Amino acid sequence: MSIAQIKAKIISNQRLNGNYGHLEFESGLIAKHAVAGQFVNIRVADALEPLLRRPMSIHGVKASKVKIIYEILGKGTQILLTRKPGEFLDIIGPLGNGFNYPRLAKSTQATNILIAGGMGVAPLIFLAEKLKLSKPLVLIGARTKKQILCLQEFKALGCTLKLATDDGSVGFKGRVTDLLRIVLEQTKPLGLFSCGPHPMLKTVAQIAHENKIPAQLSLEEHMACGIGACLGCEVLTKTGYKSVCKDGPVFSSEELIW
Ligand SMILES: Cc1cc2nc3c(=O)[nH]c(=O)nc-3n(C[C@H](O)[C@H](O)[C@H](O)COP(=O)(O)OP(=O)(O)OC[C@H]3O[C@@H](n4cnc5c(N)ncnc54)[C@H](O)[C@@H]3O)c2cc1C
Ligand code: FES
Structure with a gap:
């Protein structure tokens, strides 16, 4: 199992259907090793708050790009929505076992x-x-x-x-x-x-x-x-x-x- 902590460059991050977001980031390593059902743990801001990472399922991978979709619920996901293409996110993944298929x-x-x-x-x-x-x-x-x-x-x-x-x-x-x-x-x-x-x-x-x-x-x-x-x-x-x-x-x- 290959788990990495990386600084991943945001490729796109858009509001979707009102209260949701769609984020794509660059990580050849996560894209290569991800199994469907695994997740990534995202530090949404470089500041001390919020301290805890937010877990998000891997929604898809394409070449070296990884996609997630998220519902905007509280502080963490509200901050995530403000993050811009070109910025970097501290991400750990791929985590967990995933589906057996x-x-x-x-x-x-x-x-x-x-x-x-x-x-x-x-x-x-x-x-x-x-x-x-x-x-x-x-x-x-x-x-x-x-x-x-x-x-x-x-x-x-x-x-x-x-x-x-x-x-x-x-x-x-x-x-x-x-x-x-x-x-x-x-x-x-x-x-x-x-x-x-x-x-x-x-x-x-x-x-x-x-x-x-x-x-x-x-x-x-x-x-x-x-x-x-x-x-x-x-x-x-x-x-x-x-x-x-x-x-x-x-x-x-x-x-x-x-
Ligand atoms: C393995 C895993 C994969 C996940 N994948 C996705 C995903 O792909 N897309 C997505 O939108 N969300 C996913 N979640 C849930 C997501 O992590 C939380 O919605 C997010 O952390 C909320 O952060 P927040 O700061 O916006 O909300 P907070 O301010 O932390 O909480 C806002 C509200 O959301 C509820 N909440 C917080 N965390 C969770 C949770 N883990 N499960 C259920 N309710 C929660 C709180 O009880 C509260 O009512 C996943 C969670 C896990 C454990
Ligand atoms: S979140 Fe710490 S053991 Fe699962």
């Missing part, structure tokens, strides 16, 4: 279902690119139409898309996990891959268990060090406590104790 990546037959809740689309685009030969089915859930991201990117990869919104402004009206239950009445996929809020992942795990389908879930715990040193992001698994930043963020659904 090499066997599936070669298959043109496999049906895989990717389930994203909100910002959970961020790592799943990178995964969809790796699984594109099998044209995965992608389910995206959000509160409302405006919060559904990356549709064109998934379409460009040949994915079939199904959407769910809480308010019914687009797609199925209800939770993406209810949509998943409906889809599974007609399809028996080889695997489920999911990223999103904790309650959603818990339901995906239950559905996977009921349908006897293996599922890989990417958790977004609050983090401090990001390298397994502070024990701040531990989750309980069948083999004891594990850190989301080092042993995860991707866990098999059967491994986790909810």
